[in-house]
Amino acid sequence: MSALTPAAHETSHAAGRGKKGLGNPVLGMLLFIVSEIMFFAGLFAAYFNLRTSTGTWPPAGNGAFELHGEILFPAVMTSLLVLSSVTCQFAVWRIRAGDRKGMNRALLATVILGVIFLCGQAYDYTQLGFGIADGVFGSTFYVLTGFHGAHVLGGVLMLSVCLYRGGLGQFSAEHHDMVEATSIYWHFVDVVWILLFTLIYIV
Numbered sequence: 001m002s003a004l005t006p007a008a009h010e011t012s013h014a015a016g017r018g019k020k021g022l023g024n025p026v027l028g029m030l031l032f033i034v035s036e037i038m039f040f041a042g043l044f045a046a047y048f049n050l051r052t053s054t055g056t057w058p059p060a061g062n063g064a065f066e067l068h069g070e071i072l073f074p075a076v077m078t079s080l081l082v083l084s085s086v087t088c089q090f091a092v093w094r095i096r097a098g099d100r101k102g103m104n105r106a107l108l109a110t111v112i113l114g115v116i117f118l119c120g121q122a123y124d125y126t127q128l129g130f131g132i133a134d135g136v137f138g139s140t141f142y143v144l145t146g147f148h149g150a151h152v153l154g155g156v157l158m159l160s161v162c163l164y165r166g167g168l169g170q171f172s173a174e175h176h177d178m179v180e181a182t183s184i185y186w187h188f189v190d191v192v193w194i195l196l197f198t199l200i201y202i203v
Helices: 004-018 024-052 063-069 072-096 100-127 135-167 177-202
Strands: none
Touching: 024 135, 024 177, 072 100, 072 135, 072 177, 100 135, 100 177, 135 177
């Protein structure tokens, strides 16, 4: 019996090392994103309902009617946001490999791109020829893009916290659940914007 005990312990430890579930931050983020999907699904449903019940969309008579002709700047901002999703995922790959410096550089690039997107969105608002009070299109446009902008701001803050903690050396190849969770959120924000951009500026 005593000869079998060390082998049994070794097998048990090996099984424990090979079995890795979702960490609490990642699981919590996934549950949060499920609720956010339902939130944005409601906004998209309201947009489609208004669009199908309105004859001309965007409505003629104000700056919103020219929105499809001013797609270049939003397209550039969309490209930067997509690029930020790539750099965010690169940060995850680097810390999985134990490369803290590589993770920090990628997180810094992601934060910078996120801030540029927010500044670009604020600038774009100043150039539009319509406001939130200009009919149903103005209301839905600013609600959809505004709520998304708030989510981008939240993502930038989370990324900044990850960058700060990364600078303190608090993440490693074994312990980086916060970076993983933040990257999942950032990818979600990116996908939502791609849908918004396609829906508002292209379709």
